Amino acid sequence: MNVASETEVRGEREKRPEMFFHIVLERNMQLHPRFFGQNLRENLVSKLIKDVEGTISGRHGFVLAVTGIESVGKGLIRDGTPFVTFPVKYRCVVFRPFEGEVLEAVVTRVVQHGLFAEAGPLKIFVSNHCIPDDMEYQTGDMPNYTKSDGSVRIQKDCEVRLKIFGFSIDATEISCVGSIKERFLGLITDPGAVA
């Protein structure tokens, strides 16, 4: 299967998954014996929450919130150390972009070669090649992209609907590349309408 890179060629089987998912993840939690006792499970859960919330997993994107614990397995003592490892299955909300996904974002910066937007913790860059040809960069106090007939202006703090083309995940953030060149993409003037 080849990855379609031309938007026009996208197959009819295309579906756009949403970026927020509620999934079950598993993690091996190590606990020091000082936490054993009546509150073992609570300690385990709070350590899990502290370790995992707000982090990024390569496969699952941002882990936003742990919503519940599915199961806690039997603890195994690690050889040579006093630590005990518990496999914990938990449900959490993850946030992950997908190629081909359409989502809404807030413009944070406009520069000559494109614009930067953010959808929550996700950073997206839209290059000027992916902005409709009839929109031009205007420099000034509030740099913006304005349509040739003046009807549409995209500047900082505007809401835009864009499509993600690619992204890269590293330890601290996920950055994406997007486009507003297609139909029904671009500035959102009020909920439900796209300019």
Added chain:
Amino acid sequence: MSGEEEENAAELKIGDEFLKAKCLMNCEVSLILEHKYEQLQQVSEDPMNQVSQVIEKSLQYVKRFSRYKNPDAVRQVREYHLSFHRILSRHQFTEFELCVLGNLCLETAKEAVAMVPSLKTKGSAHSNKATENILNDLSLVKRFE
């Protein structure tokens, strides 16, 4: 990352776990995150310090872009998805498609088909009408929430 090159929303190659997982709309996520935030507020005075930037930004984002503000409306939309799923199972709208329709708050069937091309393939005239119906109902929920 080499694994990601194989993935593509267009081909729906997003990994089994995501296909089977439950999709959440922005409004539902905002409820979850706000609940969490309130819990933190009870514990300490300045919860913003405790949550990481990622969570704070996500909360702001879902609040800004959630279409249905009150929990009852959200529940209605989610249940609506389920009942529609049953009634129109022959149309086989997936959870993904309904989530996109709910999230982006689209107005016309044309827009919906542009955003979710798979709707087109499910039998032309049929789906158009069905899509229009869904969009109308979703906007009704919004109006009367």
